[in-house]
Amino acid sequence: MPALKVxxxxxxxxxxxxxxxxxxxxxxxxxxxSFQVEPGETLGVxxxxxxxxxxxxxxxxxxxxxxGGKIEIEGKALDAADPAEFGKLxxxxxxxxxxxxxxxxxxxxxxEAPLKQLHKxxxxxxxxxxxEIFASVNLRDEFLDRYPHEFSGGxxxxxxxxxxxxxxxxxxxxxxxxSALDVSVQAQVLNLLADLxxxxxxxxxxxxxxxxxxxAVSDRIIVLYFGAVVEIGKAEYIFAxxxxxxxxxxxxxxPVVGRPLKAPEQxxxxxxxxxxxxxxxxxxxxxxxxxxxxxxxEPELKPMGEDQLAACHHPLEG
Amino acid sequence: MSSFFRLLFRNHxxxxxxxxxxxxxxxxxxxxxLPLHDPDVTATADRFKRPFSDGHLLGTxxxxxxxxxxxxxxxxxxxxxxxVAALIAxxxxxxIGIIAGYFGGHVDNIIMRGVDMLMAFPYIxxxxxxxxxxxxxxxxxxxxxxxxxxxxxARNIRGITVGLASREFIDAARLAGMGHTRIILTExxxxxxxVIIIAMSTTVGWMILETAGxxxxxxxSQPPQADLGSMLGEARSAMISHPTTSIVPGIMIxxxxxxxxxxxxxVRDALDPRLRSGALSRPRATTLVDRQxxxxxxxxxxxxxxxxxxxFHVGRRIYRAVGGVSLAVxxxxxxxxxxxxxxxxxxxxxSAMGLVASPPGVxxxxxxxxxxxxxxxxxxxxxxxxxGDRVAYIFQDPLSTLHPLYRIGxxxxxxxxxxxxxxxxxxHSRAIQLLQDVRIPNxxxxxxxxxxxxxxGMRQRVGIAMALANEPDVIIADEPTTALDVTxxxxxxxxxxxxxxDRGLAIIFITHDFGVVAQLCDRIAVMYAGRIVEEGPTRAVxxxxxxxxTGRLIACVPELGGGRRALAAIPGLPPAVDDLPVGCAFAPxxxxxxxxxxxxxxxxQGAASHAVRCHFPEEAV
Numbered sequence: 006m007p008a009l010k011v012x013x014x015x016x017x018x019x020x021x022x023x024x025x026x027x028x029x030x031x032x033x034x035x036x037x038x039s040f041q042v043e044p045g046e047t048l049g050v051x052x053x054x055x056x057x058x059x060x061x062x063x064x065x066x067x068x069x070x071x072x073g074g075k076i077e078i079e080g081k082a083l084d085a086a087d088p089a090e091f092g093k094l095x096x097x098x099x100x101x102x103x104x105x106x107x108x109x110x111x112x113x114x115x116x117e118a119p120l121k122q123l124h125k126x127x128x129x130x131x132x133x134x135x136x137e138i139f140a141s142v143n144l145r146d147e148f149l150d151r152y153p154h155e156f157s158g159g160x161x162x163x164x165x166x167x168x169x170x171x172x173x174x175x176x177x178x179x180x181x182x183x184s185a186l187d188v189s190v191q192a193q194v195l196n197l198l199a200d201l202x203x204x205x206x207x208x209x210x211x212x213x214x215x216x217x218x219x220x221a222v223s224d225r226i227i228v229l230y231f232g233a234v235v236e237i238g239k240a241e242y243i244f245a246x247x248x249x250x251x252x253x254x255x256x257x258x259x260p261v262v263g264r265p266l267k268a269p270e271q272x273x274x275x276x277x278x279x280x281x282x283x284x285x286x287x288x289x290x291x292x293x294x295x296x297x298x299x300x301x302x303e304p305e306l307k308p309m310g311e312d313q314l315a316a317c318h319h320p321l322e323g
Numbered sequence: 324m325s326s327f328f329r330l331l332f333r334n335h336x337x338x339x340x341x342x343x344x345x346x347x348x349x350x351x352x353x354x355x356x357l358p359l360h361d362p363d364v365t366a367t368a369d370r371f372k373r374p375f376s377d378g379h380l381l382g383t384x385x386x387x388x389x390x391x392x393x394x395x396x397x398x399x400x401x402x403x404x405x406x407v408a409a410l411i412a413x414x415x416x417x418x419i420g421i422i423a424g425y426f427g428g429h430v431d432n433i434i435m436r437g438v439d440m441l442m443a444f445p446y447i448x449x450x451x452x453x454x455x456x457x458x459x460x461x462x463x464x465x466x467x468x469x470x471x472x473x474x475x476x477a478r479n480i481r482g483i484t485v486g487l488a489s490r491e492f493i494d495a496a497r498l499a500g501m502g503h504t505r506i507i508l509t510e511x512x513x514x515x516x517x518v519i520i521i522a523m524s525t526t527v528g529w530m531i532l533e534t535a536g537x538x539x540x541x542x543x544s545q546p547p548q549a550d551l552g553s554m555l556g557e558a559r560s561a562m563i564s565h566p567t568t569s570i571v572p573g574i575m576i577x578x579x580x581x582x583x584x585x586x587x588x589x590v591r592d593a594l595d596p597r598l599r600s601g602a603l604s605r606p607r608a609t610t611l612v613d614r615q616x617x618x619x620x621x622x623x624x625x626x627x628x629x630x631x632x633x634x635f636h637v638g639r640r641i642y643r644a645v646g647g648v649s650l651a652v653x654x655x656x657x658x659x660x661x662x663x664x665x666x667x668x669x670x671x672x673x674s675a676m677g678l679v680a681s682p683p684g685v686x687x688x689x690x691x692x693x694x695x696x697x698x699x700x701x702x703x704x705x706x707x708x709x710x711g712d713r714v715a716y717i718f719q720d721p722l723s724t725l726h727p728l729y730r731i732g733x734x735x736x737x738x739x740x741x742x743x744x745x746x747x748x749x750x751h752s753r754a755i756q757l758l759q760d761v762r763i764p765n766x767x768x769x770x771x772x773x774x775x776x777x778x779x780g781m782r783q784r785v786g787i788a789m790a791l792a793n794e795p796d797v798i799i800a801d802e803p804t805t806a807l808d809v810t811x812x813x814x815x816x817x818x819x820x821x822x823x824x825d826r827g828l829a830i831i832f833i834t835h836d837f838g839v840v841a842q843l844c845d846r847i848a849v850m851y852a853g854r855i856v857e858e859g860p861t862r863a864v865x866x867x868x869x870x871x872x873t874g875r876l877i878a879c880v881p882e883l884g885g886g887r888r889a890l891a892a893i894p895g896l897p898p899a900v901d902d903l904p905v906g907c908a909f910a911p912x913x914x915x916x917x918x919x920x921x922x923x924x925x926x927x928q929g930a931a932s933h934a935v936r937c938h939f940p941e942e943a944v
Contacts, residue, residue: 106492195892
């Protein structure tokens with residue numbers, strides 16, 4: 006049974022009806038998408054700004070109500086719009102560690118909230134559990150009585166991770182957990198996440214824009230473009246052997262030591278307008294392989310080679 | 324708390340206000356204990372006695388009642404009514420504001436339209452209507468004054484709450500299983516409380532005045548009970564013949580309102596974080612220079628930063644952001660400066676043209692030479708002529724560096740016209756040419772766009788076009804691609820590379836990304852805690868890093884194509900620059916560190932081409 010199953014999940018943000026004229030169609034932030042995450046797996050989600058990464062993450066934890074589709078955790082459908090129900094099964098680590106901590110609460114108050122609210126744990130148990138969690142994220146107990154502004158970015162992110170762990174979830178959604186951190190601290194946090202996963206048997210959904218990071222931590226990777234999945238594949242193959250031209254564009258654009266500087270081939274750099282989405286494949290406007298077919302019909306996700314799926318009418322050779 | 328009082332009393336007017344209001348409060352608190360006449364007992368034989376007459380210090384009123392006694396009891400009543408009204412208005416108004424701001428949508432709409440309706444009436448008319456409906460009396464006047472002031476609090480607090488409700492810690496609280504009530508009470512309220520207190524301290528004086536106004540009209544306190552407003556009202560008929568009866572309560576109202584307002588302004592200034600951090604103090608046009616020690620001789624480099632020291636003086640603390648940095652570029656050369664946040668790379672770049680904000684920045688040593696001419700301490704006009712003309716900057720976030728209200732064409736033209744006397748038409752066509760140079764499609768139509776109409780990548784191209792506007796000799800680019808998507812970054816980098824090859828531009832490129840440096844730069848300098856720890860040709864440094872920090876920094880950055888792996892993290896944190904360790908700043912995190920590293924200064928050693936600041940380098944240089 007998959008740890009997390011998403012079935013044609015979609016989100017359309019409705020636009021306010023103009024005072025004069027007919028109602029406009031909404032912005033389709035997430036087009037119907039389906040995928041599964043196996044227990045103990047790390048699924049990486051990559052895409053550029055505006056591709057719907059954060060919308061997806063917020064729907065998965067119940068902070069945003071989907072406009073269609075289903076979310077199942079260990080076979081159990083989650084349709085209650087109650088974040089507390091989600092909270093026990095799935096937790097979220099925010100991108101900006103400082104803004105995710107209330108500046109006027111001590112770290113102990115922050116850590117106690119999920120234990121008290123979700124698990125109704127009595128006081129002595131709470132203190133013991135907080136100490137355990139703090140030990141596993143390598144933070145000292147004396148930090149508990151301090152306020153968030155006293156911590157560096159890396160420490161604050163550890164606190165954010167500790168708070169997610171306190172709810173004792175099976176799945177953690179990591180939304181750009183290291184992009185606000187310095188590189189030397191980024192490596193510490195990534196290693197910590199790997200250790201915690203092994204220790205508690207967690208399942209991760211790791212959202213980022215950094216290809217090198219996602220490749221280093223994931224088992225499988227989903228590539229999003231304009232609210233839709235364009236390619237899914239094993240982390241070790243997908244960037245070395247991309248089938249979708251967009252995945253190739255991403256891989257070619259990443260700066261790599263030893264590769265000469267050359268802007269990768271593409272026709273334009275503009276994302277399609279979400280208020281006026283193009284017909285057919287959303288990437289066609291930037292794609293060197295696009296044909297008339299691409300501008301008419303939206304490609305479906307099709308299996309291509311072993312464990313790899315891509316949504317493209319003219320996929321690259323494997 | 325003690326720092327709050329220190330800030331408060333640094334404001335002399337606020338201190339005077341605090342002293343006056345404290346004295347008045349003390350006086351009215353002990354009023355019942357003082358040997359005073361009964362304020363309500365009339366003695367018509369003694370009417371209109373002058374002040375300082377026997378037995379009546381301030382004289383008597385038209386019914387022969389002791390004015391001092393009436394004044395103190397009246398003040399007591401007026402203050403109590405004003406403060407209670409302020410508390411009621413603040414609690415109800417803030418509750419409305421928080422609920423409207425937190426729930427948003429329809430709730431917000433309905434509540435705030437109701438508040439708007441309340442505000443549409445002139446306040447005194449509304450107060451009169453409320454009193455007319457409820458009947459005259461001090462309690463009803465209190466209700467009226469409170470009701471009239473609710474919209475002020477509701478609107479203020481709603482604005483603050485809307486900003487807070489979209490913050491991530493509110494989402495985090497919901498995920499931790501908290502309900503709406505608990506979120507409002509424990510997450511939102513503590514964050515809006517300072518604003519409520521500020522709003523209250525600035526309005527309580529106003530409310531005392533409004534209550535006095537209603538009493539003056541005879542709608543507040545009823546005879547024989549005295550409050551400041553009714554005392555004035557009763558004295559009105561004798562204003563010409565016996566002015567003291569009006570002057571006495573008048574002065575008291577003036578003292579109360581004035582002292583409360585002065586104190587309230589002081590409280591606001593001391594509590595407001597923006598005012599506290601000195602955001603309203605205007606920075607100087609160039610960085611303050613207070614150079615000690617000798618400066619080096621000129622070199623033949625295009626731009627040379629020589630042993631630069633820049634510090635930030637905040638209170639008694641001194642942050643040594645840049646502690647002796649030397650960099651140089653020749654025409655057509657690209658120098659990469661790499662380091663983590665707080666390593667001093669941006670401050671070094673800003674110091675070059677005196678752009679570090681002063682206060683608190685101070686350049687305390689070294690020289691910055693452009694073609695041999697020292698720019699540190701140069702007159703403002705010299706710097707202004709060089710800024711943007713000979714040495715141009717590209718910043719990280721083009722959205723915050725472009726003016727949102729001007730078309731990009733106007734901004735480009737302004738950049739040119741501030742250095743060259745050319746006509747508007749010429750400047751306009753030059754702007755289009757610049758946009759074409761940075762490969763913006765349809766430059767003729769794009770030139771009329773506002774910054775918000777462009778994507779991040781396009782905006783950064785405009786930022787580059789602006790830097791190129793006057794064909795500078797040097798461009799200092801401070802993380803120009805960090806905020807961009809990877810596909811856009813690749814285009815911007817190749818654009819910069821072409822520009823420097825075509826035009827012989829020297830580029831100082833500040834970044835934290837080794838991949839970017841490797842692709843663009845000829846030489847790199849690695850910074851740590853305000854100093855350069857290693858400098859050399861890009862390939863040599865990346866292939867065989869000599870400083871342990873360089874090596875470990877490269878190792879902890881994942882690289883595409885490396886597969887799934889554990890990363891070699893560097894334990895610990897960079898040191899705070901106001902408390903640097905003696906010796907090598909990296910020693911506490913370095914596994915090769917020995918006693919020698921923790922004692923004396925470590926000099927930059929090696930050839931001019933590849934130098935390292937380490938006693939035990941990984942590679943001989």
